[in-house]
Amino acid sequence: MDRAYEILKFFVLNAVFIITALIFTTYLVLTIFSAVTLRKYLRKNSYVDYNSIVASPLAPSLSVIAPAFNESETIIDNIRTLLSLYYNNYEVVVINDGSTDDSLEKIIEAYELEKVNYYFDYRLPCKRIRGVYKSKNRSFKKLTVIDKSNGGKADSLNAGLNVCRNELVVSIDADSIMESDALLKLVKPFMEAKEKPVIGAGGVIRIANSCEIADGHIQKINLPKKFLPRAQVMEYTRAFLMGRMAWSELDGLLLISGALGMFDREIVIKAGGYSTNTVGEDMELVVRIRRYMTDNGLDYDVVYIPDPLCWTEVPSSIKVLARQRSRWTRGTMETLYTHRGLFFNGKYGKLGILGYPYWLAFEYLAPIVEFLGICWFVYLVITSSLNWPFFLLLFGFVYFFAVSLSIWSVLFEEITFHKYEKRRDVLRLVGTAFLEPLFYHPMVMLMTIKGNIDKILARNKWGKMERKGFGKN
Amino acid sequence: MSLRNTYQGLLLGLLLLTLGVINGHAQMVNDSIQSDTIMVDTPQAEEEPANAISTYAQGLMDRFDTSPLLVTILYIVIFYSIVTMTALLIIILLNRRRLEREEKVKGFLLEKYQNLLMDYLFEEEKKEDAYRELEWVAHSRLNRQILIDQMIDLSVNLKGEIKEVIQGLYLRLGLKRDSLEKAYSRKWHQNVKGFRELAYMDIRDANEQIIKSLNSSNSILRMEAQIAMVRLSDGNPYEFLDLLEKPLSLWEQVTLHEMQIQHNLEVPDFKQWFSSENITVVMFALEMVAWYKQRGVGKEILELFEHENEMVRNKSYKVCGEIGLKMALPAMVGKYPDEIFKNKLEILIAFTKVPEEKYLKFLKNVLDTEEDVQLQIEATKAMENTGEPGISMLIKLMKSKSEYKNYQIIIRHVLDGRIY
Numbered sequence: 001m002d003r004a005y006e007i008l009k010f011f012v013l014n015a016v017f018i019i020t021a022l023i024f025t026t027y028l029v030l031t032i033f034s035a036v037t038l039r040k041y042l043r044k045n046s047y048v049d050y051n052s053i054v055a056s057p058l059a060p061s062l063s064v065i066a067p068a069f070n071e072s073e074t075i076i077d078n079i080r081t082l083l084s085l086y087y088n089n090y091e092v093v094v095i096n097d098g099s100t101d102d103s104l105e106k107i108i109e110a111y112e113l114e115k116v117n118y119y120f121d122y123r124l125p126c127k128r129i130r131g132v133y134k135s136k137n138r139s140f141k142k143l144t145v146i147d148k149s150n151g152g153k154a155d156s157l158n159a160g161l162n163v164c165r166n167e168l169v170v171s172i173d174a175d176s177i178m179e180s181d182a183l184l185k186l187v188k189p190f191m192e193a194k195e196k197p198v199i200g201a202g203g204v205i206r207i208a209n210s211c212e213i214a215d216g217h218i219q220k221i222n223l224p225k226k227f228l229p230r231a232q233v234m235e236y237t238r239a240f241l242m243g244r245m246a247w248s249e250l251d252g253l254l255l256i257s258g259a260l261g262m263f264d265r266e267i268v269i270k271a272g273g274y275s276t277n278t279v280g281e282d283m284e285l286v287v288r289i290r291r292y293m294t295d296n297g298l299d300y301d302v303v304y305i306p307d308p309l310c311w312t313e314v315p316s317s318i319k320v321l322a323r324q325r326s327r328w329t330r331g332t333m334e335t336l337y338t339h340r341g342l343f344f345n346g347k348y349g350k351l352g353i354l355g356y357p358y359w360l361a362f363e364y365l366a367p368i369v370e371f372l373g374i375c376w377f378v379y380l381v382i383t384s385s386l387n388w389p390f391f392l393l394l395f396g397f398v399y400f401f402a403v404s405l406s407i408w409s410v411l412f413e414e415i416t417f418h419k420y421e422k423r424r425d426v427l428r429l430v431g432t433a434f435l436e437p438l439f440y441h442p443m444v445m446l447m448t449i450k451g452n453i454d455k456i457l458a459r460n461k462w463g464k465m466e467r468k469g470f471g472k473n
Numbered sequence: 474m475s476l477r478n479t480y481q482g483l484l485l486g487l488l489l490l491t492l493g494v495i496n497g498h499a500q501m502v503n504d505s506i507q508s509d510t511i512m513v514d515t516p517q518a519e520e521e522p523a524n525a526i527s528t529y530a531q532g533l534m535d536r537f538d539t540s541p542l543l544v545t546i547l548y549i550v551i552f553y554s555i556v557t558m559t560a561l562l563i564i565i566l567l568n569r570r571r572l573e574r575e576e577k578v579k580g581f582l583l584e585k586y587q588n589l590l591m592d593y594l595f596e597e598e599k600k601e602d603a604y605r606e607l608e609w610v611a612h613s614r615l616n617r618q619i620l621i622d623q624m625i626d627l628s629v630n631l632k633g634e635i636k637e638v639i640q641g642l643y644l645r646l647g648l649k650r651d652s653l654e655k656a657y658s659r660k661w662h663q664n665v666k667g668f669r670e671l672a673y674m675d676i677r678d679a680n681e682q683i684i685k686s687l688n689s690s691n692s693i694l695r696m697e698a699q700i701a702m703v704r705l706s707d708g709n710p711y712e713f714l715d716l717l718e719k720p721l722s723l724w725e726q727v728t729l730h731e732m733q734i735q736h737n738l739e740v741p742d743f744k745q746w747f748s749s750e751n752i753t754v755v756m757f758a759l760e761m762v763a764w765y766k767q768r769g770v771g772k773e774i775l776e777l778f779e780h781e782n783e784m785v786r787n788k789s790y791k792v793c794g795e796i797g798l799k800m801a802l803p804a805m806v807g808k809y810p811d812e813i814f815k816n817k818l819e820i821l822i823a824f825t826k827v828p829e830e831k832y833l834k835f836l837k838n839v840l841d842t843e844e845d846v847q848l849q850i851e852a853t854k855a856m857e858n859t860g861e862p863g864i865s866m867l868i869k870l871m872k873s874k875s876e877y878k879n880y881q882i883i884i885r886h887v888l889d890g891r892i893y
Contacts, residue, residue, distance in 0.1 A: 044693045047665050052731040058760060059727055119886035121846040134891045141893045165847065191724035192692065194753075390537040390544075397547045400554035407561045414565050423569055430562060 019369055020394075023362055024401050031408055033246035038306055038416055045307075050184040053191070055088045060190065062090040062183060063164035063265070067156030068174035072101040076110045078174050081216030083142055087183040092143050093160045094174065098127075098150025107145055112137045118144075124158040124273035127151035132163060153258070154274035154281035161265060161273055169265045171282075173312065176259045177208060177218060182309040186262040189303040196299040199264045199289055202256030203309035204240040206419065207233045209316060218311055223425040228321065230432045231440035232314045237429075238409040241306060241416065248304030252355025254335075256302070258282030260310040267292065267300075278338070279460065280331015287339045294348050308417055322447045329451025330460065332364050367448040374442075399437055406433035582616065586623045594627075594638055604645070611646050621648055625673045643674050656682050661689075665697045672701040680705060688718045696725050700732060710738045714746055714754050721753040726760065744770045752782050759788040763795035771800050778804055787816045794823030802827060806835050814845065821851035828858035833866060840870075840883070853887040 053059045064082055068075055075094075082092045096104045107113065118132035126148070133145040148159050157171055168190060172178060179185075182203065190198045209229040212220035224230045247253045258281065268274075271292035274281045286302065293300040315321040336359060343360065345352035380386035410429050413419065420426055454460075533541040589610075592603035610616045621643070628639050643649065648670075655667030656679040664686060671679055683705070686698035699721075702713040710733075714721075733740070744767065746758035759777070762770055770792070777789040778801075786808075793801040805820045812820065821839065824832060832855075839852040856863040867888075870880040886892060 043662055047662070047693050047697065049728070052728045053724070056727045056731055057764075058723070058730055060723070114891060116891050117882070117885035117889045118892060119846060119850060119882050134893075136891065138893075188724060191727065192722045194720040194722055387538050390539050393537065393544065393547050393551075396551050397554075400551050400558070404554040404557045404561070407558050407565075411561050411565055411568075414568055418572065423566075426565060426569065430565070 019366075020398055023366060024405075026358070026362060027242075027405055030246040031242050031405065033249055034242045035412070037245050037249040038241065038412060041306055042416055048188070050086075050181055050188075053088075053184060053187070054086050057088065059087070059089055060168055060187060061166040062087065062168045062170055062187065062262075063160070063166040064090060064092045064170045064172060064183075065095065065157055065160035065164060066092065066172050066174040067095045067097050067153050067160065068099065068103060069097040069150070069153075069156075070099045070101045070103060071175055072099070072103045072106055074175055075103050076106055077216040078177070079107065079111065079143065081177060082172075083140065084180070084216075085178060085183050086180045087187075090142065090183060091164065091166065093146065093164050094143070095146045095148060095156040095160050097148060097152070097156040104145075104147055108133065111135050111140045111143055111145075113143075113145055118163065120163045122162055123269055124161055125276075126155045126158040126162060129159055129163070152276060154276045154278075157281070158273045158276070161269060164265070167265055168262055169268065170260070170262045171258065172261075172310065173259045175313065176205075177213065177216060177311040178260065179307075179309050179311075180217070182260065185305055185307050185309060186260075189301070189305070190262070190264075193301065196301045197264070198303050199267045199293060199300045200256055200261060200286060201263075201303040201305060202244075202253075202261045203305040203307055205236065205257050205259045206308045206311050207236055207314050208311035209313055211311065221419050221421070223420055223422075223428055224316075226316050227432070227435070228318070228440070229314050229316050230428065231436045232321075234406055234409070234429065234432050234436050235440075235444075236314075237413050238406060241412045242405075242409050244304050245306050247355065247358075248302070250354060251302075251350045252358065253302050253304055254287055254351070254355050254359055255283045256286050256304075259312050261286075263289070275338075278331055278334040279327045280335050283331055284335045284338065287335055287342070290351055291339065291342070291348070294351075306416065308419060318443070321444075322450060325444055325447035326451035326454050329364075329448045330455045332359065333452070333455050336360055336364060367445045368452065370445055371449050402437045402441075403433050406436065579619065582619050583623060586610070586620050590623060590627060590639075590642075593642060594635060604642070607642070607646060611648070614651075617646075617648060617651055620646070621651065621670055624648075625670065628673055640674050649674070649676055649678070652676070653679055661691050661694045664694055668694075668697045668701040672704040675705070677705050684713070684716065687713055687716055690719075692722070695719060696728060699725060699729060703729060703732060703738065704736070708739070709741050711741055711743075711746075714749065714751075714757070717751055717754060720751065721757055726753075726757045729757075730761070730764070740765050743767060744773050747773050747777060752785060755780075755782075755785050756788050759785070759792050763788075763792045766796050768796050768798075770796075771798060774798060774801055775804055778808055783813055783816060786812070787819050790816060790819040790823050794819075794826035797827050799827055799829065802829060802832060806832065809835075809839075814848075817843075818847055818851060821848060821855055824855035825851060825858050828855060828860070828863070830859050830862050833859060833863055836863075837866065837870075840880075849883050850887060853883055857887055 064085075066078070066082060068078075071078070079092065079094060082094075094107065096107070112135050113133040114136055115131045116134045118134075120129075120132075127150065129146055129148045131147045133147065135141065135143055144163065146156075146159055146163055148156065151159075160171075161169060168187065170183065170186065186201050186203060189201050192198075207224065207229060208218065209224040209226070210222040211218050212222065224233060244253060244255070261282065263285075267289055268285065271285075271289045273285075275284045275288070278284045290300070290302060315324055336356070339356070342348050342352045342356040344357060348356075377386070377391070407430060410426065410433065414426065420429065530541040533544045537544050586607075589603045589607050592599040593607065596603070607620065611620060624639050624643055628636050631639065652667050652670035652674070653676075655663040656671060658664055658667065664682075667679065668683055668686070671677075671683075680702075683698045683701045686694050687702065689695045689698065699713060699717075703710040706712055711729075732738070740761075743758040743761040743765070746754050747770075749755050749758070755777075761767075774789050774792060777785055780786050780789070790805060790808075792798070793805065802824070805823060809817060809820050821836075824836065836852045836856045840849055840856070843849055843852070853867065856867055867880075867884050871884050873880070
């Protein structure tokens with residue numbers, strides 16, 4: 001009995017350490033998995049000739065769906081980029097989600113658009129579509145513009161799904177910059193599928209702050225000058241090259257970033273399209289289409305490509321970052337709650353047994369546990385009962401382990417895609433890895449807590465991104 | 474020292490450190506066991522190590538007021554994290570230096586070899602000097618690889634006699650041995666390189682090995698073997714399809730098709746694979762029949778309408794439209810009611826490509842009964858494509874005020890020339 005009490009006391013007293021150790025062990029396992037998978041992917045990919053499908057009439061037809069709201073500053077260039085992607089057989093569907101600026105007028109003028117008698121069905125519910133526009137100029141025949149009442153991003157994507165005709169759809173943020181070969185790389189897993197059809201594919205999103213951009217294309221890649229976006233580069237590198245890569249291999253991928261993803265249109269429609277009841281519609285969709293397939297006894301694959309496919313501008317001010325992180329947290333909470341039936345549910349395989357519990361414990365609950373730990377720390381300091389030597393030791397353990405994980409991800413980036421050519425950029429990234437746990441991480445943790453509070457208080461705003469516009473960084 | 478060796482050295486260093494720590498612990502445990510044994514005879518001698526451990530543990534306990542085991546674990550993790558960080562940083566910097574150096578060297582060698590090859594191919598008086606220099610540089614494996622890559626790049630853009638001269642040089646320099654070694658290597662990525670080189674240089678010595686790889690579980694190797702077989706076979710470049718047991722993915726199909734076009738290879742009669750047991754081979758054959766407009770397939774196509782695989786049926790309907798197979802239209806009308814959505818759509822698309830007035834009634838019926846937008850649009854398009862009779866029928870429908878269906882909106886969409 002005494003022994004049991006001692007064991008229990010040990011666990012209670014060391015709970016924070018145990019949770020941290022568990023998280024770190026998981027990260028370590030994920031790092032190993034992603035290292036193996038990345039190596040395999042890169043080796044295989046070095047023999048792939050994407051040129052063979054660039055102009056092939058046999059390649060599948062794609063619809064690129066890009067919702068836009070008040071993006072008058074960048075919309076013309078962004079559409080131009082979308083129209084000049086390396087692929088033969090695709091259409092671009094831009095959805096003007098009731099913009100209050102002059103986005104639509106600018107598009108109409110730049111691309112010589114006219115309202116057409118477009119017949120479509122509201123297979124997915126969405127706000128009223130006021131009109132569909134096509135160009136008089138055949139050079140822009142790939143372009144379709146939908147004008148609709150404002151309903152948010154998910155609603156716009158549903159409108160795009162209703163109007164587009166092709167079997168595969170690519171959802172992107174209109175303010176992101178796609179790599180020219182992004183479609184080729186995204187479509188490959190769909191074309192390679194044999195026994196199991198691929199229903200979704202996503203790739204790496206990179207940060208474009210401080211990069212030199214001209215004509216809607218990245219001309220020169222630079223590491224962001226400001227600390228805040230630079231810390232996000234670190235965060236994205238870790239998440240995309242380590243986390244998602246491993247989860248894809250483990251068949252537990254829950255998220256394909258809303259900035260860029262390719263899906264089987266029919267499956268998305270049958271599963272009910274994008275949910276307008278959540279601010280995390282990208283994650284919710286992936287979970288729902290996966291559930292749909294399993295519930296209907298259908299085999300499938302969701303694939304992740306470690307290639308950098310898309311560039312986006314990240315928040316460079318604390319205020320905007322806080323809004324973004326609050327939204328991400330609320331989105332995670334909503335998806336986890338909606339699909340709570342997955343929790344340790346063997347029917348859904350690794351998704352239910354590994355993927356869902358991981359997201360719940362480490363992506364959602366970890367910041368809360370961390371916050372409680374800090375509260376406890378403050379209490380101990382105030383009451384002068386803190387064991388300072390042990391605290392410093394524990395802090396050293398967490399800090400150095402976290403930094404070493406970040407430096408692993410820098411190494412992954414270096415030996416894989418090697419996007420930052422300047423040696424100084426890499427050293428600055430390593431420097432950021434040392435500073436990030438001290439300054440950036442606590443801030444993001446507090447923003448996540450705010451997201452929880454916002455959700456509880458039903459403050460469900462999307463939050464405005466306030467982009468500076470590419471090339472104006 | 475190459476980066477690989479540095480990396481291995483560092484890993485070895487880490488491993489030794491691990492062993493050192495484990496050994497250290499083991500030594501401590503051993504010491505304490507030995508001390509236990511000795512304790513009976515020489516109690517004083519044993520007391521020292523045991524005291525050392527307990528003093529260490531007591532020291533940790535006094536300092537941290539928590540489990541000494543936990544503190545030791547934390548110390549070890551911190552130590553390893555710092556060592557890992559340092560090691561990774563060194564690897565990152567060395568890797569950068571290696572890449573920069575490799576890029577420089579490769580650039581220099583590529584330019585040098587390209588000039589030598591050009592001299593060999595086009596400058597008769599410099600030919601033998603160029604050969605001697607090429608022979609000299611071909612002593613190193615890395616140089617030989619760069620040389621082979623360069624020759625392949627050149628041969629892609631050249632045809633006829635010059636291409637044969639390159640192949641002759643490849644053999645004269647003994648580079649074939651390298652390619653064969655790679656083709657028979659145990660490593661799949663070496664096989665891929667080997668197959669590619671042999672295919673470009675038109676060498677058939679490893680065909681047996683290539684055929685074996687046609688059914689490899691590695692998709693890249695399998696595809697490279699397929700490509701190599703297309704290039705290396707005489708007469709029928711696709712005869713490997715008879716040997717294929719694994720599915721031929723769409724990616725592989727597109728790659729083969731592009732190669733066929735690029736290299737202007739002989740086009741076989743693809744209907745010979747309509748009876749293949751490999752469904753994907755049948756689909757590829759159908760796709761090629763449509764692409765090359767191989768029209769003498771009427772009877773075989775009609776048989777495929779009864780195929781149990783819906784995708785095969787889908788492709789056969791598509792072929793009928795692409796090659797304008799009028800004789801298949803009545804059979805498609807018969808199949809329409811029982812088909813899945815995708816196949817219904819393909820049948821209607823075939824009717825838009827092979828417009829026939831006598832099927833207007835069928836198409837009007839589709840327009841009336843189908844609820845799906847795409848089916849309605851395709852049926853309307855097919856009606857429009859029949860010309861005057863179809864268009865007048867559509868105009869009549871537009872004017873009629875049916876409560877059942879809003880024909881106007883469908884017909885306007887189809888007749889709107891701006892919607893491509």
